[in-house]
Amino acid sequence: MGAHARSSEARYISSPPEPSQASGPATLIPQRERVAFLTGLAKAFAHIEGIVTVFTDAQGYVVLNVIPLGVPGRVVTVGCRYCRDGAWWLYDVxxxxxIGPANASKAAAHQIRTRIEKATAA
Known part of the structure; x- marks a missing residue:
């Protein structure tokens, strides 16, 4: 049937490898899991009015800034790190x-929001 023959076998393409070199500042730190967990946290804040999130870089690592609108200086910079127990954890940079396990984004978002509200009230 040729090169375009139909097949019942599903073909899966694996994700590309992490880059070993890049133009500009090189980052050799794996970022996939970190970005996935921080994206989940950003989504947990998406429905909360008065808070925005922004991704940025801190010493070669992707982090998430949680910014309450109208309250200057109350930004919480959240990082994600791999711990010895084999789990990813969110932490205040x-x-x-x-802050909590990276796979519990809603609970982490609640805790971060509570921290911001306590700091604002003080």
Whole structure:
């Protein structure tokens, strides 16, 4: 039937490998899982009025800034790191304090929002 023959076998293409070199500042730190978890956290904030999220880079790592509108200086910069117990955790980049497991984005969003509200009230 030729090169375009139909087949019942499904073909799956694996994701491309992490780049080993890039033009500009090189980042050799794996980012896929980190970005996936931080994207989940950003989605958890999408329905909350008065808070926006912005991705940025901190020392070669992707982080998420959680910014309350109208409250200057109350940004929470959230990072994601792989711990020895084999799990990814969200943490406050400025304080180093753990926020929670990276796969519990709604609970983490609630905790971050509570931190922002407490800091605003103080």
């Amino acid at each position: 400025r304080t180093g304090e753990a």
